[in-house]
Amino acid sequence: MSHSSFLYPFLDDDGGTAGAELLGAIPLADVGFDELVASARSSWLLGLGLDHDTVQSNTEALDRAATLLIGAANAGRTVFAIGNGGSACDADRLVRLITGVVPARSLLDPALLSALANDVGAARLFDRQIETYVAASDVVVAFSTSGTSVNILAAIECAHRRGAKTIVFAGYGGASLQQNPCVDVCLSVESASVHRIQESQGALTNELVSRVRALLETDPTPSRPPTEVISP
Amino acid sequence: MSADPCEAIAAVAQHLASRITAGAALWVTAPGLEDHARHFAVEFVHPASVGAAAVPATAVTGTADDIFLSLRRHARPNDVVVSLGSEESGFAHELSVRSLAWGVDHVHIGWSCDQAASQLNPSTFRIWLGSSDDAEHLVTRTYHLLWELTFICMQMNRRVHERPGSAPLPAADERTGGSCPVCSDEAMVCEVQAPTVDHLATVRNACGTQVIDVSLLDNVRTYDLVLAHAGTAIRHLTVGNRS
Numbered sequence: 001m002s003h004s005s006f007l008y009p010f011l012d013d014d015g016g017t018a019g020a021e022l023l024g025a026i027p028l029a030d031v032g033f034d035e036l037v038a039s040a041r042s043s044w045l046l047g048l049g050l051d052h053d054t055v056q057s058n059t060e061a062l063d064r065a066a067t068l069l070i071g072a073a074n075a076g077r078t079v080f081a082i083g084n085g086g087s088a089c090d091a092d093r094l095v096r097l098i099t100g101v102v103p104a105r106s107l108l109d110p111a112l113l114s115a116l117a118n119d120v121g122a123a124r125l126f127d128r129q130i131e132t133y134v135a136a137s138d139v140v141v142a143f144s145t146s147g148t149s150v151n152i153l154a155a156i157e158c159a160h161r162r163g164a165k166t167i168v169f170a171g172y173g174g175a176s177l178q179q180n181p182c183v184d185v186c187l188s189v190e191s192a193s194v195h196r197i198q199e200s201q202g203a204l205t206n207e208l209v210s211r212v213r214a215l216l217e218t219d220p221t222p223s224r225p226p227t228e229v230i231s232p
Numbered sequence: 233m234s235a236d237p238c239e240a241i242a243a244v245a246q247h248l249a250s251r252i253t254a255g256a257a258l259w260v261t262a263p264g265l266e267d268h269a270r271h272f273a274v275e276f277v278h279p280a281s282v283g284a285a286a287v288p289a290t291a292v293t294g295t296a297d298d299i300f301l302s303l304r305r306h307a308r309p310n311d312v313v314v315s316l317g318s319e320e321s322g323f324a325h326e327l328s329v330r331s332l333a334w335g336v337d338h339v340h341i342g343w344s345c346d347q348a349a350s351q352l353n354p355s356t357f358r359i360w361l362g363s364s365d366d367a368e369h370l371v372t373r374t375y376h377l378l379w380e381l382t383f384i385c386m387q388m389n390r391r392v393h394e395r396p397g398s399a400p401l402p403a404a405d406e407r408t409g410g411s412c413p414v415c416s417d418e419a420m421v422c423e424v425q426a427p428t429v430d431h432l433a434t435v436r437n438a439c440g441t442q443v444i445d446v447s448l449l450d451n452v453r454t455y456d457l458v459l460a461h462a463g464t465a466i467r468h469l470t471v472g473n474r475s
Contacts, residue, residue: 041238
C-alpha cells in the first residue's frame with residue numbers, strides 16, 4: 001500500500017492489478033475498450049445514485065445551512081469559502097454560484113496562500129486569514145473530502161472562536177466533524193472515494209444554492225442594516 | 233436532456249494516455265467556469281506522490297482573447313487543449329478551429345441548450361453532457377472519470393485494445409481541416425501570425441509556419457483564420473460568434 005492509498009486506494013501498485021477498484025478483478029493486460037466503458041458507466045451511475053442519496057440524507061442540514069447563509073446576507077455579513085486542492089476549486093464554485101445572492105468570497109488568493117505556506121506553514125493557511133477577515137455573524141464554509149485536514153480544522157476552530165458560523169462539507173460520513181463543537185452544520189457524504197465525495201459535494205452545493213434562492217424569493221426584502229454614509 | 237458520456241470518456245482517456253505518454257501537455261480552459269479548469273488541472277498534476285508521473289496540465293484562465301493568446305504562445309503541436317462549458321458562447325467552436333491551425337488536439341466537455349448553436353469542428357473530440365445548463369454539475373464527474381481511466385491506460389504496459397472501428401485522433405500534420413472548394417484538394421486551416429506585406433502573410437498551420445499569398449482576400453489581420461490551398465488563402469473562416 002502506498003502512503004496515498006487513503007486518498008486514492010485504486011492507485012496501489014499491487015503487481016499488475018492496479019486500478020482494480022475501477023475495473024473489478026480484470027487483469028489490466030486484458031482491459032479492452034468495452035471494459036473501460038463499463039467501468040466509466042459503473043462509476044457514473046454509482047455517482048448519480050450517491051448524489052441522490054446524499055441530498056436526501058442531508059435535507060435537514062441543507063435547510064439549516066441555507067438559513068445561516070440567508071442570515072449572514074440579511075445581517076450584511078459575508079460568506080467565506082475555503083478548501084485544499086480540488087476542494088479549493090469547489091469552494092470557488094460555491095462562490096461563483098452564490099455571488100449575487102449572498103455576499104461571498106473565497107480565501108484562496110495564490111499570493112496570500114504561498115506567503116502563508118512559505119512563512120507560517122500549510123497548517124495555518126486559513127486560520128490566519130480568518131483572524132484577519134472574519135468577524136462575528138460571518139459564515140465560513142469549508143470543503144474537505146477527508147474531514148481531517150489540519151488547516152481546515154484550525155480554520156473552523158478559529159471561525160467559531162470569532163463568533164462566525166461554520167458550515168462544513170465532508171466525506172467519509174462527515175468523519176469526526178459531525179461531533180466537532182465548532183461546526184454548526186455538517187453536510188456529509190457517505191463515501192470513501194475522494195472523487196465520488198467531491199462530486200456529491202457538488203450536488204449538495206447545487207441544492208444549497210437552490211434553497212437559498214428559494215428562501216430569498218419567499219422573503220425578497222431582507223432586513224439589511226442601513227448603509228453608513230461617510231461624509232467627505 | 234441528459235446524455236450518456238461514458239463511451240466518449242473512455243475513448244478520450246485512451247487518446248489522452250497515448251498523447252501524454254508521447255510527451256503532450258494538457259491546457260485546460262473554461263471561460264466563466266475557471267474553478268472547473270483549475271480542478272481539472274489539479275486532478276492530472278496531483279497526486280505525484282504515488283509514483284505516477286504528474287501530467288503537465290495547466291488551467292488557462294481569463295477572457296477568450298486572453299486564453300487564445302496564452303495557448304498560441306504555449307501549446308505545442310500534439311499537445312491537447314481542453315475546453316469545458318456551454319457551446320452557445322462560441323468559444324468552443326473558435327477553439328476547435330484554431331486548434332487545427334496550431335496542430336493541437338481539442339477535447340471539448342460541454343452542453344448546449346440550443347442544439348442549433350452547437351457546432352464544433354469535426355476533428356474535435358466531444359464529450360456531450362446534454363442539452364441543459366444543469367449539465368454543469370456533471371462536469372466534475374466527467375473529468376474525474378477521465379483522469380481515472382487515463383491513468384489506467386497509462387499504467388498498462390501496452391495500450392488498451394482499441395474498440396473495433398474506433399479511430400484515434402489523427403496526428404497534427406494529418407489534421408488539415410478542410411478542402412479546397414474549387415478542386416476538392418486538401419486545404420489548410422491557417423492562423424495569420426503577422427500583418428501582410430505585399431499580399432503575403434506569415435501563417436501558422438498544422439505543418440508549422442509558412443508564408444502564403446493572401447491577395448484574394450480583403451482586410452487580412454493578425455490572428456485571422458483563413459483556409460489556404462497551394463500556398464494561397466482562398467477564404468476567411470468564421471469562428472464562434474465572431475468572424
